[in-house]
Amino acid sequence: MSEQGTTLEGASPVREEDAFDLDAVRRWLAEQGTELGEEVEVQQFGGGASNLTYSLRDGRHDLILRRPPAGQKAKGAHDMTREHRVQEGLAGVFPLVPRMIALCTDESVIGADFYVMERVDGVIPRRDFPPGLDLDEAQVRQLCTNALDVLVELHAVDVDQTPLAAMNKGDGYVERQVSGWSRRFRDARTEDVGDYEEVMGWLEEHRPADVGHCLIHNDFRFDNLVLDRDDPTKVVGVLDWEMATVGDPLMDLGGTLGYWVQADDDDFFLQFRRQPTTAPGMLTRQEVVDYYLERTGRTVTADEWRFYEVFGLFRLGVIAQQIYYRYFHGQTTNEVYAGFGPAARYLEQRCRAIIAAG
Structure with missing residues (x-):
């Protein structure tokens, strides 16, 4: 456990705009069987741009509180009950999920649903590895393949043997994703971005049948992984299960690679990087696809993969636009969110370039 005061x-x-009533949370946690001490240190994590994440530490407890942001929310987004249920349901079959403490659906406590979990101690790689974490190329590659092995292991979970089996809506996952994310973009569009109509039309025309149904994370990135402090090539935790569901594993991989910026990408995409995927030793996007296919025994042609690549970037563009919508309409004063508008415009052009190259 990290020491209080650090x-x-x-x-x-x-x-200030993200503050909550600590005393109300303290009283509610006591009712759930967790008694916080008199002095509780609260900090906010700034790595994510969707749900809000806080640390609660009192010297005996090292906890994380997750809650949705203020302002308009896309339908189905920021569902604390669902995010909590997924992690609780995986506890017995996927040991890398954090331990849940309790879920609160009484909005009178802090004005929104939230849940509390134990913090997984370790190193979270963000845009770059933290100072002092000096990995050579072989270690970086080992970390990369270890992380992909975790994704493979997640996809191999027997969902029917978990409380999450009901999340499987059956065939049509790819179709539902294309139509759903297209609707989300149209709902969140602002006047200063493109319309993505060419991209959405291409995805609808080229969408394949589902290749399978398994537990997918839907936001599997290095900055959602916790690494062992003693052996930082080893993953000891997987965070941020907001978008997890039962769906197509190749859609999950495509979503992961939407964030995968590599060393030879253009300047804007390099600036967009949120994880250390340009570090010497990291696999390229194509190497990631090849490794995953080899580990799972699947076969996908380059033409077939193009759909998943475009969808991953399109979905990322929609997420960026949903975040920018809140800034554009004054629902947040966080200036970091201003950059999501240019990101949404760029990602549309990137999708169109990949489509044209095919």
């Missing part, structure tokens, strides 16, 4: 990596004082 700043956790990636954390800072709580932004």
Whole structure:
């Protein structure tokens, strides 16, 4: 456990607009059987741009609180009950999920649903590896393949043997994703971005049948992984299960590679990087696909993969636009969110370039 009074990596004082009633949370936690001490240090993590994440430490407890942001929310997004249920349901079959403490659906406590879990101690790689974490090329490659092995292991979970079996809606996952994310973009579009109509039309025309149904994370990135402090090539935790569901594994891989910026990408995409995927030793996007296919025994042609690549970037563009929508309409004053508008415009052009190259 980190000592109280120290700043956790990636954390800072709580932004005024994101503050909550600590005493109300303290009383509610006591009712759930967790008694916080008199002095509780609260910090806010700034790495994510969707749900809000806080650290609660009192010397005996090292906890994380997750809650949705203020402002308009896309239908189905920021569902704390669902995010909590997924992690609780995986506890017996996928040991890398954090341990859940309790879920609160009484909005009178802090004005929104939230849940509390134990913090997984370790190193979270963000845009770059933290100072002092010096990995050579072989170690970076080992970390990369170890992380992909975790994704493979997740996809191999027998969902029917978990409480999450009901999340499987059957065939049509790819179709539902294309139509659903297209609707989300149209709902969140602002006047200063493109319309993505060419991209959405191409995805609808070229969508394949589902290749399978398994537990997918839907936001599997290095900055959602916790690495062992003693052996940082080893993954000891997987975080941020907000979008997890039962669906097509190749859609999950495509979503992962939407964030995978490599060393030879253009300047804007390099600036967009949120994880250390340009470090010497990291696999390229094509090497990631090849490794995953080899580990799972699947076969996908380059033409077939193009759909998943475009969808991953399109979905990322929609997420960026949903975040930018809140800034554009004054629902947040966080200036970091201003950059998501240019990102959404760029990702549309990137999708169109990949489509044209085919």
